[in-house]
Amino acid sequence: MTPTDTLILPTLAIGIAATLLMDGWAMLRRRLLGMPSLDYAMVGRWVGHMPRGRFRHAAIGKAAAVTGERALGWLVHYLTGIVFALAFVMLAGESWLNRPTLAPALLFGLVTVAMPFLLMQPAFGLGIAAAKTAAPARARLHSLLTHAVFGLGLYLGAQALVALT
Template identity: 60%
Template sequence: MEVCMAVEIIMLGTGATLLMDLWALARKRWFGVAALDYAWVGRWLGHMRHGQFRHAAIGEAPTVRGEHALGWIFHYLTGLLFAALFLAWVGDAWLQRPTLAPALAFAALSVAAPLLLMQPAFGMGMAASRTPQPWRVRVRALLTHLVFGLGLYLMGLLAQWL
């Protein structure tokens, strides 16, 4: 991978993930909507080294040393991976003329990760089917990922400007 492309991936992925986190803080402050506890992500990853990939309820699983840090690091690494996948999908030309539609389309597709992988592994069922209000969880996940897409677009504009 060329150095310039690596810098762009880091910029897009970090910026988009940061915007997503700011959105989560705003939702919590303004609407009282709790964000995902990234310690759960770290706990999930920590249990994988012992062969446990699914949990009945991740919040009740034994804690893992360093789970907060592990979860947050994985969260930002996932943002970098998604940025790299996005750029592989749209190509380098997108960076010359960033547009919103592809970023939002990719973000909408990326919501498959929590719905089909993480939520079932955390004990929430496929697409949050075991939660008290599955559609609310699904819509929130989609909105959060669309904010990530907006972040990709805004960081693309910033990269173009720089």
């Protein structure tokens, strides 16, 4: 077996599975609780402005639109999930892929909330950890829950791979 077979391909699948579960959670949350999810066009807009030297916005929704921003945002979203899965598997080790456990995956999922809290939300004009939003505590709670679901997705994705192999 090559390193690609043993690490890269399973990690790719786990990252996609975890991100899909996170998106399913967002859809469920929107339907049941009326909570809007992140508009990934805004992620695309943010990334689309980077080549122009613009990394931070007072209000991302008021920034000039970027051609293809929605598709770019979704692509960045899934690539981020894959990169996070790769980072997790590198930390947890190949043995975790063979015998996945829930606790490390959940913990890692919760740690990934640092990205929106410390990078994306401030860059979007929302402040650190959504401090400039109308309901910061609520936004933080939902971010934590969403990233915990991502961690659960890492575990479930790995469990599915074990079951398939």
